[in-house]
Amino acid sequence: MSVTQILFWLLSVLAVCSAVMVVASKSPVHSILFLIITFFAISGHYILLNAQFLAIVNIIVYAGAIMVLFLFVVMLMNLNADSEPPQKNKYILFGGTIAGASLLLVLVAALKQTVTTVQMVETNTGNVGLIENLGKILFTDYVFPFEISSVLFLSAMIGAVVISKKEA
Amino acid sequence: MPINYYIFLALALFSIGVIGVLIRRNAIIIFMCIELMLNAANLLLVAFSKIHTATSSLPTAGSDAQIFVFFIMVVAAAEVSVGLAIIVMMYRNTHSIDVNFLNRLKN
Numbered sequence: 001m002s003v004t005q006i007l008f009w010l011l012s013v014l015a016v017c018s019a020v021m022v023v024a025s026k027s028p029v030h031s032i033l034f035l036i037i038t039f040f041a042i043s044g045h046y047i048l049l050n051a052q053f054l055a056i057v058n059i060i061v062y063a064g065a066i067m068v069l070f071l072f073v074v075m076l077m078n079l080n081a082d083s084e085p086p087q088k089n090k091y092i093l094f095g096g097t098i099a100g101a102s103l104l105l106v107l108v109a110a111l112k113q114t115v116t117t118v119q120m121v122e123t124n125t126g127n128v129g130l131i132e133n134l135g136k137i138l139f140t141d142y143v144f145p146f147e148i149s150s151v152l153f154l155s156a157m158i159g160a161v162v163i164s165k166k167e168a
Numbered sequence: 169m170p171i172n173y174y175i176f177l178a179l180a181l182f183s184i185g186v187i188g189v190l191i192r193r194n195a196i197i198i199f200m201c202i203e204l205m206l207n208a209a210n211l212l213l214v215a216f217s218k219i220h221t222a223t224s225s226l227p228t229a230g231s232d233a234q235i236f237v238f239f240i241m242v243v244a245a246a247e248v249s250v251g252l253a254i255i256v257m258m259y260r261n262t263h264s265i266d267v268n269f270l271n272r273l274k275n
């Protein structure tokens with residue numbers, strides 16, 4: 001096994017195990033910390049695919065900004081394992097798990113047959129995911145969606161402030 | 169790496185997200201599971217973009233998918249800020265983050 005394969009399996013196991021722990025752990029703070037581990041593992045996958053820009057953006061935006069926002073809200077509400085609403089209905093617990101596992105089974109079974117000639121994903125090669133190339137495309141072909149997204153951010157900011165403001 | 173491995177990894181992460189949305193009652197955990205599903209889709213998009221790079225003759229082939237992933241992250245950031253504001257407002261009104269309290273539209 002080459003170094004790339006070892007890293008792939010290591011990051012995959014890390015991502016899936018910590019994703020399971022996000023769902024399974026009782027305390028919301030632990031869930032958030034496990035989700036941060038998952039995002040770092042996915043960033044590692046991006047680096048393995050030589051998509052360096054997305055790896056950095058994933059760490060900064062997801063692990064850096066979004067998860068800190070989650071952590072901030074959880075600590076503001078002072079949530080812990082005791083204040084966690086218990087899932088009283090055991091049938092929902094079993095039914096949800098079986099439904100999700102069936103979805104995984106059906107999708108894996110369906111997609112196993114479609115890929116007849118196994119395509120190899122290029123790892124460690126290509127300069128498509130580098131900042132130079134993506135920056136050029138973002139500010140030439142995709143400059144209009146880029147500007148629209150700034151309007152989206154402005155409206156989201158105003159919306160968040162208006163919603164979370166105390167009623168006068 | 170063969171594309172199958174990336175497909176199955178993304179499917180596993182997506183299914184874990186679906187299970188989390190179905191079985192948890194904490195609104196914040198449900199929101200985090202939605203983020204997990206978004207990330208599974210992003211990972212698959214990047215993996216397919218690298219296949220496109222390998223098979224196409226254009227030097228910049230596959231960069232469109234990575235721009236899409238960037239915009240998905242942008243929209244996710246905006247969504248999280250509004251969604252957490254809604255959860256904070258809900259906590260202030262009901263003093264709970266249990267989603268089962270939100271059944272007033274049922275009657």
